Amino acid sequence: MGRTYTPQEMLTKLIGFNTVSDRSNLDLIAFVEDYLQGWGVRTQRVPDPTGEKASLYALIGPVTDGGTVLSAHTDVVPVEGQAWSRDPFQAWEDNGRLYGRGAADMKGFAATVLAKVPDFLKAELRAPIHIALSYDEETGCDGARRLIPDMLDNGPRPARVIVGEPTSMKVVTGHKGITVLQTRITGHPVHSSQLHRGLSAISVAARLIGWLDGKTAENRAKADPDCPFEPPYTTLHCGTISGGQAHNITAPSCEFVTDIRMLPGETPEQWIAAYRSFVETEILPDMKAVSALCDVEITELANVPGLGEEDDGLAEVTARRLTGDNARNVVVYATEGGLFQSHGLSTVICGPGSIDQAHQPDEFIELAQLDRCASFLGELTDRMSQFDS
Template structure:
């Protein structure tokens, strides 16, 4: 029999595993496997291609379709360069708050779910509870797609999903998607006094960035005033750029990274097609007229689909009944919820803690939030029994 943990104790244990996204999460996964095994629960690893990370899923209750997935990610963002009061991977409690990296985002939810495993087992569940823990959410939600595919392939099929990102236990029914692209421009070097003989990769990149900015401005001007998102339109933002060697040489190389923050239902491919059409018709021909070595390439680095509001979806119906929250809440950050929804699973986001604490130095979650989450899971358990 495994040790029984309170949500606070389990959270302190999970925080002790340094699972910053550039590190392995296998020690945490092994701990969860052993913990579940101690209660007679089999779990399934879904490793990444390198074998240094893994997701995990497990089922408690009958082997039948229906029930719920309780989903969280195991990775956390870096602490480097942040001014922490204490060791971020050794939790501490002060004035009703539990501090540590991942306390709010989002080990608090995972900890409460795991602490409730003995109660889930003891309940006479008529519908199963699935636990799903992923890797690399913070760097692109890379672990969730293979995790969801593996869960569905091995069955049974759940009815709805709760992604436990920090929402102060309010129900979030929609969020924006994100697509990240790197644009690489190859120009032709020449002495800047003979500018007509060269092609500046930086100047070409500037035209592209200005085009992206102009599309955001158009979206803002045409935004639906009834849209619940803030901002209420798709944005195209370039956050990183580098290129050039010297002030008096036309830059041979420039690259920049752009993210599209997409309203649910807005097509990533449609925006990409428009962008590439502008490159091919308005920018690249003039470059090639000077040098055939010039080129522009666009590479997708990450894509997380948005979560769309569902009309009378089972996830929203169930969770509204459990929380009593009938207000409309949408968020502009992305979660793994859109990935579950893309696979045909009704999904909402609801979890303990505040997103305002995510990624911050001295990240914390209020202990009362863990209590509220535990009470929510108790009600869920009774609903499924």
């Protein structure tokens, strides 16, 4: 028999692993493996190409199609430059809250799921419970991209997925997608007194960013007032930019990074195609007239699909029954939920803690939220013991 933990004890343990996305998460994965295997639960790693990170999944109950995936990511965002009052990787409790990096986003859900493993094992489950822990959600969902196909290729097909991002245990049925693009511009440097002979990469960047801002304005103007998202339209935003050498040299290079936050149903391909078309028809001809070496290179850095609202989706029906939440809830941040749904799996987002605390200094989760999540998982266990899907 393995060791038992309360959700708070397990969360304290998980916070103690520094799993910022630019670091390895293998120590945390090894701990979870040992914990699950101590209870006789078989686990499967899905490593990244470097071998420095891994996702993990496990199944409890009958090895049959149906059941529920409980999904969480193990990585957290950086703490540098934030005013933490204590060590962010040493959890502390104060006034009904547990503090530490990842407490809300989203080790709280992972901890509660893991703490409930003994209860899952005691129950006479008629449908399986799948545990799925990924890496690099915060930087583009690369872990889930490898995890999901591996799960589906090597195990039974689940009926529903609950991604435990912090929603204060509300049932979220939709979120926007995100595509991140890097644009690199090669100009033609000359002395600025001879501006007519050169081409400033920064000036080209300004035109491109203006196009992106203009598309956001167009989307705003034609937004559907009944759209539940806030804002109710797709946004195109330049977040970082760098370039140039000196005030008196036309910039030889410039690069900027854009994120596109798309409404469900829109595809990154359509936006990228429109962007490339503008570059090829309106930008490149003038650039090439100055020098054949001038160019614009567009690279896709990340692409996370949105989560579309389902008509009576099994995951939604189950989560609403267990929580009593019948409101229409959508969010504008992206999650791994869209990836699960893109594989044909009914998916909702529902987990403990508030997104308002995510990525913040002195991040915390209300202990009452852990209790609510534990109750939710207890009721889910009862359901999985009564129904075979």
